[in-house]
Amino acid sequence: MKRYRKDITTWILIILFLTILIIIYNEQKNDRYIDTGKNTAPPEKLDPVVAAKTSQLLKKSSQQGIDVVITEKVRSIKRQNKLYEQGRLSDEKVVTYAKGGESYHNYGLAVDYALRNKDGEIIWNINYDGNNNGKSDWFEVAEIAKELGFEWGGDWSKFKDYPHLQMDFGLSIRQLKKGLRPSHDQNEK
Known part of the structure; x- marks a missing residue:
């Protein structure tokens, strides 16, 4: 039973760590983009x-x-x-x-x-x-x-x-x- 709790705790910590990494990655990635909204008209000039x-x-x-x-x-x-x-x-x-x-x-x-x-x-x-x-x-x-x-x-x-x-x-x-x-x-x- 002790080993089972230790395994669950380890998995929870791993999942929590990976979730934090994904959030950090997405925040950094989103800094490269601007969200203009779905209804934004297409641009008239080149980027x-x-x-x-x-x-x-x-x-x-x-x-x-x-x-x-x-x-x-x-x-x-x-x-x-x-x-x-x-x-x-x-x-x-x-x-x-x-x-x-x-x-x-x-x-x-x-x-x-x-x-x-x-x-x-x-x-x-x-x-x-x-x-x-x-x-x-x-x-x-x-x-x-x-x-x-x-x-x-x-x-x-x-x-x-x-x-x-x-x-x-x-x-x-x-x-x-x-x-x-x-x-x-x-x-x-």
């Missing part, structure tokens, strides 16, 4: 860190002789739904598997890019080597973006989204839908 990193991407790419064009930034829910319909309600190619509210574009955390060739045309040719260094400019841009902290859609296993770059800051779409947003220190930019 400030994403905007700053996008500017750095354009500058670094230009220094490598690559002319990058940002073709999409923040998307409305309506626009996202229209893109989702593409390839489903028409003979066009499917360009996204994310419905409105399910894309990081809807929360100002993603951009899409393309290249501008020597003739000034915007192109989506992932094999184009405009700076003539023997490497795909598209993949060079993706590498620069990843060094800056972006996740690249070309690395995804199920649906390769080569133009897509995003920073989720550890937030899931579900959390974003609930109103959580990144909270940034000034030194993150």
